[in-house]
Structures are given as C-alpha cells and as structure tokens.
Amino acid sequence: MSISTKTKTTVAAITLLIAFGCQSISDKNQNGIEDLTVYVNPFIGTHKEGHTFPGACLPFGMVQLSPDNGYKGVKAYNYAEESILGFSHTHLSGTGPYTLTNYNNFLVMPTVGELKVFPGVKKDPDRLARQNAEEILDNLSVAEQQEIEQMSSQEREQKYNALFQNEKQKVLDELEKQGYDIFKKIKGYESDYRHDEEEASPGYYAVNLKDYNIKAELTATKRAGFHRYTFPETGQGHIIIDVTHSITPGRDASVEILNETQMEGYVTGDMEGNYTRPLTCYFFAEFNKPFTSFGTWSEENIYHNLNEISGDKGVGAFVNYSTTQNEQVLLKVGISFVSIEGAKKNLEAEIPHWSFDQVREEANDTWNKKLHKIEVQGGTEDQKTSLYTSVYHALMFPRTFSDADGKYYSHFDNSVHKMEGGDYYVDFSLWDTYRAEHPLLAYLEPEKQNEMIRTLLEMYDQGGRLPLYVSYKNYYMKVMIGDHATSVITDSYMKGIRDYDVEKAYEAMRKNATEPGEKESSRTGLEYYVNLGYTPVDRVRESVSVTMEYAYDDWCLAEMAKALGKTGDVQLFSERARSYENLYDKSTGFMRPKKVDGSWLVMCTEAPEIIRTRENQYYSCFDPLWVGVSPSRYYTESNAWQYLWHVPHDVQGLINLMGGEENFVNKLDTLFTMTPDETGPEYAPLYSKIGQYVHGNEPGHHVAYLYNYAGEPWKTQKWVHQIMKQKYLAAPDGLCGNDDMGQMSAWYIFSAMGFYPVAPGQNVFAMGTPLFEELTLDLGEFYNGNKFTVKARNVSDENFYIQSATLNGESYNNAWISHEDIVQGGTLVFEMGPQPNKKWGSSLAEKPPSMSEK
Numbered sequence: 001m002s003i004s005t006k007t008k009t010t011v012a013a014i015t016l017l018i019a020f021g022c023q024s025i026s027d028k029n030q031n032g033i034e035d036l037t038v039y040v041n042p043f044i045g046t047h048k049e050g051h052t053f054p055g056a057c058l059p060f061g062m063v064q065l066s067p068d069n070g071y072k073g074v075k076a077y078n079y080a081e082e083s084i085l086g087f088s089h090t091h092l093s094g095t096g097p098y099t100l101t102n103y104n105n106f107l108v109m110p111t112v113g114e115l116k117v118f119p120g121v122k123k124d125p126d127r128l129a130r131q132n133a134e135e136i137l138d139n140l141s142v143a144e145q146q147e148i149e150q151m152s153s154q155e156r157e158q159k160y161n162a163l164f165q166n167e168k169q170k171v172l173d174e175l176e177k178q179g180y181d182i183f184k185k186i187k188g189y190e191s192d193y194r195h196d197e198e199e200a201s202p203g204y205y206a207v208n209l210k211d212y213n214i215k216a217e218l219t220a221t222k223r224a225g226f227h228r229y230t231f232p233e234t235g236q237g238h239i240i241i242d243v244t245h246s247i248t249p250g251r252d253a254s255v256e257i258l259n260e261t262q263m264e265g266y267v268t269g270d271m272e273g274n275y276t277r278p279l280t281c282y283f284f285a286e287f288n289k290p291f292t293s294f295g296t297w298s299e300e301n302i303y304h305n306l307n308e309i310s311g312d313k314g315v316g317a318f319v320n321y322s323t324t325q326n327e328q329v330l331l332k333v334g335i336s337f338v339s340i341e342g343a344k345k346n347l348e349a350e351i352p353h354w355s356f357d358q359v360r361e362e363a364n365d366t367w368n369k370k371l372h373k374i375e376v377q378g379g380t381e382d383q384k385t386s387l388y389t390s391v392y393h394a395l396m397f398p399r400t401f402s403d404a405d406g407k408y409y410s411h412f413d414n415s416v417h418k419m420e421g422g423d424y425y426v427d428f429s430l431w432d433t434y435r436a437e438h439p440l441l442a443y444l445e446p447e448k449q450n451e452m453i454r455t456l457l458e459m460y461d462q463g464g465r466l467p468l469y470v471s472y473k474n475y476y477m478k479v480m481i482g483d484h485a486t487s488v489i490t491d492s493y494m495k496g497i498r499d500y501d502v503e504k505a506y507e508a509m510r511k512n513a514t515e516p517g518e519k520e521s522s523r524t525g526l527e528y529y530v531n532l533g534y535t536p537v538d539r540v541r542e543s544v545s546v547t548m549e550y551a552y553d554d555w556c557l558a559e560m561a562k563a564l565g566k567t568g569d570v571q572l573f574s575e576r577a578r579s580y581e582n583l584y585d586k587s588t589g590f591m592r593p594k595k596v597d598g599s600w601l602v603m604c605t606e607a608p609e610i611i612r613t614r615e616n617q618y619y620s621c622f623d624p625l626w627v628g629v630s631p632s633r634y635y636t637e638s639n640a641w642q643y644l645w646h647v648p649h650d651v652q653g654l655i656n657l658m659g660g661e662e663n664f665v666n667k668l669d670t671l672f673t674m675t676p677d678e679t680g681p682e683y684a685p686l687y688s689k690i691g692q693y694v695h696g697n698e699p700g701h702h703v704a705y706l707y708n709y710a711g712e713p714w715k716t717q718k719w720v721h722q723i724m725k726q727k728y729l730a731a732p733d734g735l736c737g738n739d740d741m742g743q744m745s746a747w748y749i750f751s752a753m754g755f756y757p758v759a760p761g762q763n764v765f766a767m768g769t770p771l772f773e774e775l776t777l778d779l780g781e782f783y784n785g786n787k788f789t790v791k792a793r794n795v796s797d798e799n800f801y802i803q804s805a806t807l808n809g810e811s812y813n814n815a816w817i818s819h820e821d822i823v824q825g826g827t828l829v830f831e832m833g834p835q836p837n838k839k840w841g842s843s844l845a846e847k848p849p850s851m852s853e854k
Helices: 125-138 142-149 153-177 340-350 356-371 381-394 437-444 446-463 485-494 502-514 526-532 543-563 567-576 579-583 651-657 661-673 703-710 713-727 740-753 819-823
Strands: 064-068 086-088 107-112 198-201 204-209 214-220 224-231 234-242 252-257 262-268 280-287 293-298 301-304 308-311 315-323 327-336 374-377 407-410 415-418 610-612 617-619 764-767 774-778 787-793 801-807 816-818 826-833
Touching: 064 204, 064 214, 064 224, 107 214, 107 224, 107 327, 125 153, 142 610, 204 356, 214 356, 224 234, 224 340, 224 356, 234 327, 252 293, 252 315, 262 315, 262 340, 280 340, 293 308, 308 315, 315 327, 327 340, 356 381, 374 381, 381 437, 381 740, 407 446, 415 446, 437 446, 437 485, 437 740, 446 485, 446 502, 485 502, 485 543, 502 526, 502 543, 502 567, 526 543, 543 567, 543 579, 579 651, 651 661, 651 703, 661 703, 661 713, 703 713, 703 764, 713 740, 713 764, 713 801, 740 774, 764 819, 816 819
Parallel strands: 787 826
Antiparallel strands: 064 086, 086 107, 107 234, 198 204, 204 214, 214 224, 224 327, 234 315, 252 262, 252 308, 262 280, 280 327, 293 301, 293 315, 374 774, 407 415, 610 617, 764 816, 774 787, 801 826
C-alpha cells in the first residue's frame, strides 16, 4: 500500500509521488501563495553524519513528533535502519549520537496481533555487544588507551572487531539461556518499513508499518502531537505507549489510564539513565475512539485491566481496539515540562478539535510563511531543496520550554516561573550556533532572538550565570568550550535587538569573563587565562582552543563595552582579545600548546603518550596533524592545522603574526590542498574534508572566507563554491557533518546569499559567491519591512567568480558588506564569470576590517 504524496527519499534526487499522478513543484497553497514546502526534504541529514530527524514539528516547537528506529540518544532515526520502534514526541536535531538528552519522550506504536511490550532492538545481539564493548573501552586504563592510540588504523579495527565478537558471543549465550531462538531475529513491537512507503514534509510524516499493515500519520502543533492510524480489519488492534522508552531503562516513569479515552503520565531521567541532571516531562493523551480494553506493563510483565503503574524498569500502557478495514484511530498528546495539568492545558489550547487535516494544513502554512522570508529565482531543483531544507532546519531550535500559559520549570532554582511577553527557550547549542545560526535568526526571526536573550537573562537571574556554550534541558552543561552567550548577545545588540535589560546583560557577560565559579557554570581555567594570558596544556583540557575562543569572546565584550561607553572595560577586554598571540609559535607556524611554566609542549618524534596531572591529562608532545580523543587533546575536535585560523575578530592580527599576506595565503592554500589524513585515531570522516579543511565541524566554517582579508577574495569564491556543491546534497546523506541545531544549515543559507558573518558581534559580512540568479531576504517589520536582494548575472556552475558588483546602482568593490547596507534594503548586483577577477576586492581599502591594522 503506497501512501506517499510528497516522498523525498531517494539518494540521487527527490522523487515526488502521489496516489494519482505527479504533483507540480510550483504548487500554490489555498491562499494562492507558492508552496515552498515542496522544496523541503526532511530526510536530508538522516543518513550518515547529519543526525537530523524526519518527523513533524513547528518552528522552535516543544514537540518534535518523529519515528525512532533503534538508535539511542538523539540519533533516534537513521535512514539505513530497516524497522521502526514507534513515534516519540521530543527530539534534538543534528547534535550527534552521543549527546546526553532527556528526550525521545513517550513512544507510541500501533500494532496488530499478539501484544508485545518491548522492542526487539532491546535484545538485539549486535546492539548489546556494541554497548558492552563501548563500556569496556570507556573504562580502559591510561596505559591501555595509549596502547590503542599508538596502533595503526588496521590494528585498531582488528582489536575492536575481536572485542565486539567476544561480547556478542556472551550476549548470545545469555539470550539462549533466557529461551530465545538465537538463530532468528528477535522481534518486539517494532515493524519493518520501506522508504517508498514513507513520506515527510514540514509538519507531516507518514509511513506504512509493514508488519501490521497500518498507515501511521503524524502532525504537530507547538506543544502537542497528533497521530492518525489507519488500521486493517482486526479484533486485535493495539496502541502502545512506552513511557520509559524501553531501549533506555533507568528512567523513572508513571502512567495512569483515566477512562476509556484518556491517559496521563510522566517520565524523569536522562535517555542514558543518568540522574545527575533529571528532567521530568509530563503528558496528557486523548483518543477519539473508546478502547475496548486496556492494561499496563513493567519490564516484560503485562497486567491486563491494571490502569496505573510506575517504576524505572520499563513502564508503559496499552489500549486495545477492534477495527474495520481502513478505520482510523486518532490520538492527541500534549506535553509539558511543568505538570500534567500543563500538558492537558497545552493540548486544549492548541488542538481543541479532532481534525487531523486541519492541524497538518496549519503546520504547512506556518512553515511556508517562514520559508518565504527567503525567495529565489534560478538555481537547480536540488539547490532550491538544499536551501529551503536548510531554512527548515535552521528554524527548528532552540526549543520552546514554556507552556501555553507562560509557565516553565527552572532547574537553576528548582522552581516554576512564568515568562511574560514571549516564550522561554532551552537547548542552546551555543558553541555551534553562535557562528551563523544566531546571526541568521537576527534577520529571519529578530523578535524570537530577542526572546531568546531574555531567556538567557532569566537563566542568569535564577542561576547566577549565563550559560557558557550549551544549555540542554535548562541546565548549565559543561560539554564544549568558550563563553558564547556573550557572542550572541553582543551580535544581537549590534543589530538593534535590544528589548531586554541591556545593563543586566552586560553585567552577566562581565561576570562570566572575570569571576571564577563552580565548574559547570564558569569559564574553565579562567584564573590561568587572566594571569598567564593563555590556558596551559598541563592544567586545562583542550587548552589551545579554550584560549582562542576566550580571546574572541573577550573581543565581543570589548565591543559591547565600547557601545555602552565603559571605557575602562574596553581597554581591559581589548587587551585580552589578543591572548591568542601568546600561543602562536613562529618556529612551527601554529598555535601551539604551552605549559604553565611558559615552555612549549615538545614536538613529537613518535606517537604521544598520555600524561596525567592533578588538574588535567594531555598528550605528551605536539604533532600538528594529531587530533586524538578527549580529554587528552589540546584542540577541540580539531588539530593544529584546523584551529590556527580561529581568530575571527582579528584576522589582520593573525596575518601580521604569520609574517604577512603572502605567508598567510600560502598556508591557507596548503590547508585546502594537503593530505586529508590525520595522525593518530581518525576523527573527521574523509567525505567531510577538503585537504585538512573540515566542513563537517564548526571551527572551520569561517575559514574559506579568510582570503578576503588577504587580498585574494577570488580564492574564497573558489572554495565556497566547491563546499556548497560537494558538501550539501539533496539526499538523506546530504550533510557531511552534524547539522548541530541548524549551524550547518545556516552556513549554507548565508553562503547562498553570497556573504558570511566571519566575526559575529561585528556588523560585517565577508563576501563569498552567490548561488542563485536572484535571492531576496524579507527583513520583516523589525527592519521596517525592507527587503534586500542579491542578483548574480550569468551565474552558473562554471560562472562562480565575481567580475564586478554594484550596490543600489553604485559601483561596489569591497570584499565585505555591512549590516546597515542589508537592513536598509536595496539591491546588490554581481556580474559573474568563469575566470577570477583577481583585482576585485583586493586592495587594502576593500578588505574586511579587523581589530588590528596592517
């Protein structure tokens, strides 16, 4: 049974299928507005490294109702998997398979036939063996870690395979003792499915569950999910609500069936069973059809007619139906992070009726309006799909955390608060998103960006600090590095987004930058950074990257101080913004790890060992191509080649350190053309690389734009064109790295426009190469209804070099454009050609500004 109307799943291209012929890609919606949602392929990034999800959601929604197919944590769906466990109500987008979350809450699965209350993947020998092997590897001694890291890739693979096979045999032996036939695939309530019977579009997901011949359809509002299940004729129909989500036991859960159409419950605890940061999610569910019978379960013990159960070993409920052929059962689920009553009120406020199609249509219209903030002419169908899917991904997060009545639960002071005049948000992946995602929101959603800054200040009021780099689940989480709420606030302020207590914002940023505090909520190694001018490798994890990112954040703070007339702080933080200089080693030409005594880490002559001190562990020597693994590495997810360029606020200062533009350009050329190989354990996959440039990871996202600062913008045009062409595909494996809450997508959107924010906090964008014949950015009411249009005459896959440009009819030769030029509205016109114009944008006066002068 084919159910597709806009299936978007092929690897080579998007195939649009409908039941009775082909649908035009230029369809209008019922309001006569072009339906740009047909260019959104939610499956992009669901295969390999993107880690996105294909399910239904609204912009910045609390709910992301999406299929889970066996991957733990945020990687709940992977395009390569062959079965679906069910449909859960909360997800993250593109944060990687090992992000600890409290999400994937309240899994729902319709089934037919024998009632089963556990997923087969829970007992899958390969999964259990991998899990056991990972646990063994996580607990290796330092000597054992060193032994593995010094092996060749082939030797490491052989060792891992031997460990896996050994653990798998143990698992098989145990399953056989439990009475399972180990020669057959162990099946639970999951179902096989096929991609040609799967469909996704903004606000809608559908799939045929082959094992049960059930058509499952999903749509969503901001805080509620809506399910529609079309059953076959059966006297054994079931809908299972796995409250614990049983592939991750250890979560405290409870469920109560209230009557023949309603149930409620909650779950507390991380997806990984980690209670160090517990979060409770509540639900209220309502069915359109009374069920004939019901029950609950704990682990694999089924209790018919028992309406209430709780525990942490795997808890859920089921309801039973007799259905006629093609009979539809509807289920509405409201969620809340405050209370069951909040979940019920959210559902009542957002879906007070039973029209699934109305909710689906409203979701599509909401997304279509958002997508129309960027309109294009020209380009291929795949380029439009990559663009609008990027806009879709960029507008998913941060997550609305407050209920419809404004209430939210704060883990900073363990109290319920009420947000006035907007929503409260969580899931700020700031180490990723300060680079381009938040600068993009400043144009596409300035009012929402303002609400997000108000949220950050609420966190400051309740917890005493701004979050540093991530705030998943409304906690301080020390996962990455930097102090990037400072960047987001400064950049927004510079763009005129200021409807919050600006003095409080400055106070909060300054406190983060100057006052040591508790480990989870304060800058790592702050005292070393202030006293030494750098963070030492023998005291601070990922010390080189930490120093460089603090220097950038301090520059942001200096810019904010300048805008507010705080002269003393301007000098203080401007001096600290040069801290990166203290780690530049002229003898090697890299930012090099330095010890607390001021000596450089010695150069490697063989594979490094791991040295432990009271405060840190680190690799014993310096190899520019070595990435290594945390917590021993001295660069964050990178090597010396990749982090050398992280001086976005002072590119001219870096050029000066490196001995001038010629040396700078030569080294940058080498980065893109040298071997992609790393020494030591491989970190970045080959398909994410161009030479040692890694587009699949955020530290490199600005690097291709740096040629503008050295008088050779044509090389930026060359590499940006290649990155857009090779690293973004209109296919499930179309992202070369984690989308990271929209950052990878935001890079593409800015680059397609023809410019990029190298240094957020500075109202300057470095020029790249425009992708479309015409792109118009609708700046909305916040920017007085203005529109900014970029035209690229003669642009094509061969004609990507800028020959000349005009801005509002006047000749324009700068290799950058200002925020003021954009928001005033107007037209930037490029003449494009197949050969570079090496003079355009190359003079000193035409280069983007930096903190330092030449």
